[in-house]
Every structure is written in C-alpha cells, then in structure tokens.
Amino acid sequence: MASVHNGQVSLGNYLLERLIQVGVKQTFGVPGDFNMPFLDLVEDHPNIGYVGCCNELNAGYAADGYARVTGKVGVVITTFGVGELSATNAIAGAHSERVQVVHIVGVPSTTLQAHQAVLHHTLGDAKFDAFLHIAQHITASTATLFHAETAAAEIDQCLATMLLKARPCYITIPTDLVNVKISAKPLETPLKPFVEHPSKEATEAFLVSRIAHAFETAKKPVVLIDACSIRFHVLDTVQKLVEKTGVAFFTSPMGKAALSEGHSNFGGVYIGEISLPSVREAFESADFILAIGTMKSDFNSGAFTWRMPGERTVELHSDHCVFQYGRFEGVTFQTILPLLVEAVAPLKESQKIAVNPFPKVLAAPSGPITQEGLWPLVGTFFKENDVIIGETGTSAFGVLETKMPKGAIFGTQILWGSIGWAGGSTLGAAVAAKESTPPRRTILFMGDGSWQLTIQELSTMARYKVKPIIFLLNNDGYTIERFIHGPNRKYNDIQPWKWTKLLDVFGAPEDAYATHQVKTFEELEKLLDDPGFGSADRIQLVEVFIGKMDAPRALKLQAEATARVNA
Structure with missing residues (x-):
C-alpha cells in the first residue's frame, strides 16, 4: 500500500487508496486552486493516474464513460463552486442512469470556512454549503470533510453507499486537510456496501417458488434485461438462467448488449410500439415476463408503450421485487436470481419463442449514404x-x-x-x-x-x-x-x-x-x-x-x- 508510514496516511492518500481498492486506475478533472493540493497527491501516486480535461463538464462525462466500460467506478476532480457547478450536469446524468461516479471537490480551508470569508469562487455570501445542497439531490451520498478524526469513516460511508445504490457520490476536501495524517488501519478492511434491509428468507423462498411455477407453466415465457442488471453486476446470473432454461431474452435500449446479441435466444431490443415489428410481436406474445432491472423512462419504453401487464409480469430490482401487483421491499435480484436459477427447470420446446431480432438484410446499398x-x-x-x-x-x-x-x-x-x-x-x-x-x-x-x-x-x-x-x-x-x-x-x-x-x-x-x-x-x-x-x-x-x-x-x-x- 503506497504512502503509508508508521500506520499513518495523509487524508488525501486515504481517499486515493480507497478508490484504488474499488478498481479506479484513472481520474479526470480540471485544476483549480482549491483542488491543487489533492491533485499533487494524484500526480505523485504510483497506482492511479490523472487525465486533465478541457472543462469540468467533459471531465464528468469522461468519468461516466470510464465507469461504464470498466463496470466499476469513475472519478472526477473539480474545484469549489465554479468547477463543481460546471460538472453538475454530468453528475446528474450519472445519477439518472445509475453510474458510479465519485465527484471529489477541493474546497477552501476549514479556517476560511469557519471565519465565513468572502472568497473567489463563492457566491459572496459566506454560504459554503450552497453547492452541497445541489449535490444532495443528484448523488446517493455526500461527505463534507471538516474534521480529520472522522474523515475516514465519512469517506467509507459515502463510497459504500455509492456502491450499494449504483449512483454517484460527492466528497469535499478542504485544502488544509489534504495532507493531515490519519490512521491507515481502516484501509485493511475492504469496503462493503451497507445492507439497508435485513434478510427475508421466507419471503424470498415464497417468491422463488411462485416465479418458478409461473415460469414453468407459462406457454411462452420471456426475459427482459434492462440497465440495472448491468449496473448492479447480476448479468452472470442472468446468463446462467438463460442457458439453463433456454428462454428467449430481450433487452431495452438501456440494456442493449447486456448479453451477447449473437446468442440464439436473443429476441431483440424491445421498445414498445417503436420496436421492430418482429421483435414486438415476439415479446408481446409472451404470457409471462421476467423483467430484470427495468427503468421505465419514455425513451427506454417507446414513450411508455411497453406491454407488460402486472398480472403476467414479475419485476426484479436492486431493492425490491414486484409480483402480481404486490411489492416486496428488501427482496433483491442479487438474492432472488441465484435461487431462481436453482429452482427453475429447462423449458419445453413448445414454450420457446421464435426470434428475429434484427432488420432484414437489404441488398448492398449504393449511392449517397442513408x-x-x-x-x-x-x-x-x-x-x-x-x-x-x-x-x-x-x-x-x-x-x-x-x-x-x-x-x-x-x-x-x-x-x-x-x-x-x-x-x-x-x-x-x-x-x-x-x-x-x-x-x-x-x-x-x-x-x-x-x-x-x-x-x-x-x-x-x-x-x-x-x-x-x-x-x-x-x-x-x-x-x-x-x-x-x-x-x-x-x-x-x-x-x-x-x-x-x-x-x-x-x-x-x-x-x-x-x-x-x-x-x-x-x-x-x-x-x-x-x-x-x-x-x-x-x-x-x-x-x-x-x-x-x-x-x-x-x-x-x-x-x-x-x-x-x-x-
């Protein structure tokens, strides 16, 4: 572990080590006087890099793209006020689309904040928490570090909540705390997302048995895979379900390429009335739908034209499940899907749906591009x-x-x-x-x-x-x-x-x-x-x-x- 001496680590390096532990190799940002002390640590660290962008909005977008490709976490580093507000649109987008991005903001020293100094990059009213209130609406968690003795716990809680909810988090570091030494001991314990709901084994067993029964007795069952199945890393289990049962699977636009589109069971991208006619016909002929991680936005659902009646649709989500209009809080696809793979039987040939997921191949086009x-x-x-x-x-x-x-x-x-x-x-x-x-x-x-x-x-x-x-x-x-x-x-x-x-x-x-x-x-x-x-x-x-x-x-x-x- 870099930068640890005699059991101590600077607060800034503590945060960097936590980022490395969750898979971050590169960060993105724009320098400003309030984040430069932290950027010094990033630049000097042997195991994490920094990509300097042309503006903070683009740096936030870059962190979003980095997180999507790695399947882990993106990081954007901005300065207080002018820099963080420029990145706000990117952070809001990551929040909306369930992408894990850490927004690190270098802020004025604790002394200047305590004295309510009228500083550049502020609103001139000594309200140093104004931008925090914005961040609280577009992140899963925030940590405004002010005391070295509690900083490690605040960082850990903020990052763990981000991992749990697959949404961004927001961490501020005052210039005078970046190099303050704190205990490195907590770094020996890996971050674990906080479990918000206790285990509900009886409910899970009931739901698995009912879903498996519905699956096996349906004439034409299908699976719909959406964005949250990607964001919450359950695709391996979904793949096992598809392979074991032979069920036809579809994706939404936000779930596109979740599983291989060359798979013989891939039915296409379902967008309600906007779907290809062959895809729409196949999906809407199903009498049982297992929907995994759905996000029912207008562009994702063909302007709300998905045909998924509650009486024949089961929805599995990261924090609840819906079965025949009943909502079960705290029962998640992380727990349900492995049990379902064990419980469900392979489909009969008569239950399988013929799929035609792509447009017909036209003759080789010529002339102006269309x-x-x-x-x-x-x-x-x-x-x-x-x-x-x-x-x-x-x-x-x-x-x-x-x-x-x-x-x-x-x-x-x-x-x-x-x-x-x-x-x-x-x-x-x-x-x-x-x-x-x-x-x-x-x-x-x-x-x-x-x-x-x-x-x-x-x-x-x-x-x-x-x-x-x-x-x-x-x-x-x-x-x-x-x-x-x-x-x-x-x-x-x-x-x-x-x-x-x-x-x-x-x-x-x-x-x-x-x-x-x-x-x-x-x-x-x-x-x-x-x-x-x-x-x-x-x-x-x-x-x-x-x-x-x-x-x-x-x-x-x-x-x-x-x-x-x-x-």
Missing part, C-alpha cells in the same frame, strides 16, 4: 469486445438496430439524454478500453450538432494518446430536434465546421490521426474494408455526410411519440 443502409453496414465493421458509443439522437437510435458482437459494450445516454455526452464519455471509455487486456477498440457515432458541445476533448484524446474511431454524422444540425419540433426552425441549425481540420488545430501530431470524408456507400465500404483503418492504431475521424431530414426508423417513431406527449 440512415437505412448505414447501420447494417457499420455493423459488419464491429469486432468482439469493441466499445461502441452512440450519442443521443440519430446515432443512438441507429445503433439500437445494429447487431453487437460478442463481448461488446454499448454506451448511450437514453434517460438523461444530455446532447454532447458522448464526446466526453468517449474519452473516458477510450482510457478504460486502453487499460483492458487486450486493449479494446473504441468506436463513436456522433452528430455534428452534438459534437459542437464537447469537441474540446478531441484534443485531450490526442494528448493522452487514446485512439478512438469516430464517425461524425454530418447532417447539418439537430436532426433529432427537427423531428420532434421545428423541422425548419433556425434554432435547429448550426454553423458548419471544417471537421477534418480540427485535429490539426488541436495540435495532434500528423502521424497520430487520420481523417476521411465519405458521401457514398461505395466510399464508406472501401474505408471499412481497409485493415489499416480498422486497426485503431491512431485516431480515425470519418465525416459521414447524410441528408438533413434523414433519420433512423426508430427515431422517427420516437420523435412522433415525444411530440404527442409534449403536446
């Missing part, structure tokens, strides 16, 4: 274990109907939907993918309007030598917004950029990147077939020209539904 032909074509480019990021908008909806290869990780922001998220997130995802053994490719699909919000992190990618493959969809503005409202409104227009010149502007060495422009399917197919392009040995930026009012099938339907709901 959304309809783009996504099946890029799907042939994907490889096992790729990290694939789709920005909110045409990209996310297009990738939903593209087959993910074995071991692939798919990231998008369906619930929070902050345009620009994918730009910063791809930085964090690429850093995490570089840590993997062997390293993974990172592939981004992002529209021109979205990229203008977070394009600065392209320079950070060059600086830290990560090598994503970026498909920039140039459709001349905010196409998703045009479909929802105002197709010809000027507020959905953007200034055209010379995208292929940006890496030069950002100072990337000429041998560190390659840029391409493609306007036809023939040009795109030739590029995708080039082994050098697919090797990911440098940043590849591909500007793909698509019509302004061309959009994926699912996006058009979702936009119509969203417009109706908004009205």
Whole structure:
C-alpha cells in the first residue's frame, strides 16, 4: 500500500487508496486552486493516474464513460463552486442512469470556512454549503470533510453507499486537510456496501417458488434485461438462467448488449410500439415476463408503450421485487436470481419463442449514404469486445438496430439524454478500453450538432494518446430536434465546421490521426474494408455526410411519440 508510514496516511492518500481498492486506475478533472493540493497527491501516486480535461463538464462525462466500460467506478476532480457547478450536469446524468461516479471537490480551508470569508469562487455570501445542497439531490451520498478524526469513516460511508445504490457520490476536501495524517488501519478492511434491509428468507423462498411455477407453466415465457442488471453486476446470473432454461431474452435500449446479441435466444431490443415489428410481436406474445432491472423512462419504453401487464409480469430490482401487483421491499435480484436459477427447470420446446431480432438484410446499398443502409453496414465493421458509443439522437437510435458482437459494450445516454455526452464519455471509455487486456477498440457515432458541445476533448484524446474511431454524422444540425419540433426552425441549425481540420488545430501530431470524408456507400465500404483503418492504431475521424431530414426508423417513431406527449 503506497504512502503509508508508521500506520499513518495523509487524508488525501486515504481517499486515493480507497478508490484504488474499488478498481479506479484513472481520474479526470480540471485544476483549480482549491483542488491543487489533492491533485499533487494524484500526480505523485504510483497506482492511479490523472487525465486533465478541457472543462469540468467533459471531465464528468469522461468519468461516466470510464465507469461504464470498466463496470466499476469513475472519478472526477473539480474545484469549489465554479468547477463543481460546471460538472453538475454530468453528475446528474450519472445519477439518472445509475453510474458510479465519485465527484471529489477541493474546497477552501476549514479556517476560511469557519471565519465565513468572502472568497473567489463563492457566491459572496459566506454560504459554503450552497453547492452541497445541489449535490444532495443528484448523488446517493455526500461527505463534507471538516474534521480529520472522522474523515475516514465519512469517506467509507459515502463510497459504500455509492456502491450499494449504483449512483454517484460527492466528497469535499478542504485544502488544509489534504495532507493531515490519519490512521491507515481502516484501509485493511475492504469496503462493503451497507445492507439497508435485513434478510427475508421466507419471503424470498415464497417468491422463488411462485416465479418458478409461473415460469414453468407459462406457454411462452420471456426475459427482459434492462440497465440495472448491468449496473448492479447480476448479468452472470442472468446468463446462467438463460442457458439453463433456454428462454428467449430481450433487452431495452438501456440494456442493449447486456448479453451477447449473437446468442440464439436473443429476441431483440424491445421498445414498445417503436420496436421492430418482429421483435414486438415476439415479446408481446409472451404470457409471462421476467423483467430484470427495468427503468421505465419514455425513451427506454417507446414513450411508455411497453406491454407488460402486472398480472403476467414479475419485476426484479436492486431493492425490491414486484409480483402480481404486490411489492416486496428488501427482496433483491442479487438474492432472488441465484435461487431462481436453482429452482427453475429447462423449458419445453413448445414454450420457446421464435426470434428475429434484427432488420432484414437489404441488398448492398449504393449511392449517397442513408440512415437505412448505414447501420447494417457499420455493423459488419464491429469486432468482439469493441466499445461502441452512440450519442443521443440519430446515432443512438441507429445503433439500437445494429447487431453487437460478442463481448461488446454499448454506451448511450437514453434517460438523461444530455446532447454532447458522448464526446466526453468517449474519452473516458477510450482510457478504460486502453487499460483492458487486450486493449479494446473504441468506436463513436456522433452528430455534428452534438459534437459542437464537447469537441474540446478531441484534443485531450490526442494528448493522452487514446485512439478512438469516430464517425461524425454530418447532417447539418439537430436532426433529432427537427423531428420532434421545428423541422425548419433556425434554432435547429448550426454553423458548419471544417471537421477534418480540427485535429490539426488541436495540435495532434500528423502521424497520430487520420481523417476521411465519405458521401457514398461505395466510399464508406472501401474505408471499412481497409485493415489499416480498422486497426485503431491512431485516431480515425470519418465525416459521414447524410441528408438533413434523414433519420433512423426508430427515431422517427420516437420523435412522433415525444411530440404527442409534449403536446
């Protein structure tokens, strides 16, 4: 264990050691005078790194992307006030989508706070807890460190609650406490998420027997896998359930690629009325649905058109289960699923549902690039274990109907939907993918309007030598917004950029990147077939020209539904 001497460790290094214990290898942030003492410790630590971003919002997005790819924890480090508020949108998104991100904020010294000094980066009213109140609404837990003797316990409780709830946490460190020595003894005990509910063995046994009976007596049972099954690490058990029973499984948009989409039992991405017709028909023909970790947001459920009647649906969640309209608090999928795998029997052939999860393959497209032909074509480019990021908008909806290869990780922001998220997130995802053994490719699909919000992190990618493959969809503005409202409104227009010149502007060495422009399917197919392009040995930026009012099938339907709901 680094930085421990005579049983003592600095408070700052105590926090770093805890982060390392939960799998963190890189942190993201922007320096400011109140967080620099802590950043000194990060920079000097042999087992944890720091990626300096162009702004705090992007650093928060990067921490989110890093956590999604590692399946563990992301960290963003900001300064008090101006820095932390800039990152707030990213933290709110991680909270919404159940991503574990630690937001560490360097704050003024305890002496200055006690004297209510009017400092820069404050509101000028000596209220040092103003931003804490914001954080409390968008995190699972907060720790405002003020006394060295209680700091270790506060850090541990804050991190453990984050792990339990799969939501971000917020920790402030005053400048004068960063290097104060505290006992390293607690570091010998691994963090354990606090158990909020006592064991309910009788209830669990009752539910398992009833669910197993419903499963085995159903004519056509199915499983729906959603985001929380990923966030709470129960996919291995879900996989065992699928393999033992032979049941058809579907995912939501937020659960896409949870299990291999090449599996013979994969039924497709179910989005209610927005689903592919074959997927919708198969799912809605089921007379028993086991829904695992569902998040019933509008974009995740096809504008609330999921057909999951309570009388034939069981929901398993991280803190409760729902069975035939009854809600059982404290009975979790972590406990129920292993018992269910043991209890349930393999399905009979007559119980199995025929699946057809993807659109029919069209003849090889030619001529100008269209959304309809783009996504099946890029799907042939994907490889096992790729990290694939789709920005909110045409990209996310297009990738939903593209087959993910074995071991692939798919990231998008369906619930929070902050345009620009994918730009910063791809930085964090690429850093995490570089840590993997062997390293993974990172592939981004992002529209021109979205990229203008977070394009600065392209320079950070060059600086830290990560090598994503970026498909920039140039459709001349905010196409998703045009479909929802105002197709010809000027507020959905953007200034055209010379995208292929940006890496030069950002100072990337000429041998560190390659840029391409493609306007036809023939040009795109030739590029995708080039082994050098697919090797990911440098940043590849591909500007793909698509019509302004061309959009994926699912996006058009979702936009119509969203417009109706908004009205």
